[in-house]
Amino acid sequence: xxxxxxxxxxxxxxxxxxxxxxxxxxxDGDGVPDNLDNCSIKPNPAQDDTDGDYCGNLCDADYNQDGxxxxxxxxxxxxxxxxxxxxxxxxxxxxxxxxxxxxxxxxGYFSSAFGGIPGPSGxxxxxxxxxxx
Numbered sequence: 001x002x003x004x005x006x007x008x009x010x011x012x013x014x015x016x017x018x019x020x021x022x023x024x025x026x027x028d029g030d031g032v033p034d035n036l037d038n039c040s041i042k043p044n045p046a047q048d049d050t051d052g053d054y055c056g057n058l059c060d061a062d063y064n065q066d067g068x069x070x071x072x073x074x075x076x077x078x079x080x081x082x083x084x085x086x087x088x089x090x091x092x093x094x095x096x097x098x099x100x101x102x103x104x105x106x107x108g109y110f111s112s113a114f115g116g117i118p119g120p121s122g123x124x125x126x127x128x129x130x131x132x133x
């Protein structure tokens with residue numbers, strides 16, 4: 001028993017976590033622990049966050065950063081459908097890249113998120129959803 005306590009104390013000093021704590025949770029299975037995942041309900045190993053708000057594109061349709069997905073965000077999502085420049089901001093289906101096209105699947109995500117808040121994200125300490133401003 002004394003040896004286990006010594007090993008646990010050594011691990012705590014070296015790594016900052018108890019040796020017997022076990023692996024971190026990763027609900028979406030993308031290889032990023034939930035507490036570090038910027039979209040903890042959809043697999044997003046690339047952790048794309050075009051607008052830099054700590055909420056990954058796959059969980060974030062709040063383009064104007066007001067904390068809600070609403071009519072103010074709607075125009076930005078529709079712009080590419082009317083021949084305006086494509087934006088990675090409105091891409092919610094991987095892969096996300098400057099060469100990808102905003103399509104019906106991306107709009108479908110936006111529609112399902114309308115009226116809600118971005119998230120969930122583990123990258124905002126002490127909160128479940130992505131930050132609200």
